[in-house]
Amino acid sequence: MNPVNTRSPASEEESVYARYANAALQTEQALCCPVEYNQEYLSIIPKEILEKDYGCGDPTPYLSPGDTVLDLGSGGGKICYIASQIVGPSGKVIGVDCNAEMLALARKYQQEVADQLGYSNVEFHSGLIQDLKLDLDLLNRELSAHPIDSQSRWLELRNLEERLRGESPLIQDDSIDCVISNCVLNLVRESDRSQLLQEVFRVLKRGGKAVISDIVCDESVPHHLRKDPALWSGCISGAYQEAAFL
Ligand SMILES: C[S@@+](CC[C@H](N)C(=O)[O-])C[C@H]1O[C@@H](n2cnc3c(N)ncnc32)[C@H](O)[C@@H]1O
The missing domain is CATH 1.10.1200 (Non-ribosomal Peptide Synthetase Peptidyl Carrier Protein; Chain A)
Structure with missing residues (x-):
């Protein structure tokens, strides 16, 4: 595992911020999961973005042409650039991430991807996914x-x-057809999780859907593992317990 920070982070949020700031600049293999994406959509996505793929699944097959899509924790932008091709020029894709380094990586290739596609329908914004108005x-x-x-x-x-x-408001009420997310919700601190779900419901249009790829577990994670900054920021100990979604 690469070194992730030079001093001990004081909170989950701080450990997550520091780790993904580093991971935006330099690929961190420990954060990479093998995921089979539809190759058809990868050819126009720059290598620098594909190398910084920290997702754990692929929510994009559930999107439809024309959808307005919100990607929670868009990271380097790979899922947004895949979604952009599926929803097409009549759709729109909004990526939200709170990490300046990740946003810089995602935004760096916006024009290049738009030029190759012949349209521009992706935007990236700085925000916390549990506070999508700010x-x-x-x-x-x-x-x-x-x-x-x-x-x-x-x-x-x-x-x-x-x-x-x-x-x-960054994201308006009732404005999104599909909320997607790839390996991010587990990073949100526990005290913010019910607000996060409220925000998802707030922004979804009536009849809209949420497609979440994330880490879950079938028993509760011991406190000392949840308090471990490397396990938390590494998308392991923040896993949602399956029953929480029932
Ligand atoms: C494991 S990476 C996944 C990135 C991307 N979804 C992908 O598939 O590569 C987690 C991302 O979520 C972002 N993130 C974590 N907590 C967040 C929060 N509360 N609000 C916004 N972004 C957050 C991190 O900055 C990082 O870019």
Whole structure:
């Protein structure tokens, strides 16, 4: 396994952020699972993206032409670029990830892929998948202009977050035909998981669907394994227990 960070992360979120920032820059074999994708869709996807495939399955066969698709935790963008070809020019694909390095990798080839396809229907946004109203690109712009240097600024920031959620939601209510995700939900901390599911229901159109490829287990994961940053960020100890979905 490659070294993932030089200091101990303080939380699950921090370990996930650091690990995927590194994995966007340098392939981390320990995060790669063998997945059989439809080869037809891979030829136009750049090698640098295919090498940073950290998925554990393929939710894309369930998509249809014309769908508006939301990919939760889009990483390097591979699933979005596959989805883009399936939904075609009348569809739309939105990738959301909270990791700046992963977003940079996904966005790097947007124009190149669009040129090869002859249309552009993919966009990548910075956000937390458990808080799909908050556009982190907008928040970052505000933070760069007005950094937090006092408690009163921090209180203002909390108000700003609420304003952004209300006035410029990243993903609108009832706007998505299909929510997909590939090996990401297990990385969301447990205290945010019910909000994550509420967000999926909020953004789906009536009659829409969610197709999730993820890691599950059939018994509860011991506390000490859940607290292990390498096992958590490696998509192992954050596994959902199957009964949780019944
Ligand atoms: C295991 S990788 C999977 C990436 C991609 N789905 C694929 O198939 O290659 C997990 C990705 O989810 C992102 N991620 C983890 N937790 C997230 C969260 N709470 N909100 C948004 N993105 C998150 C990470 O930054 C990383 O890019």
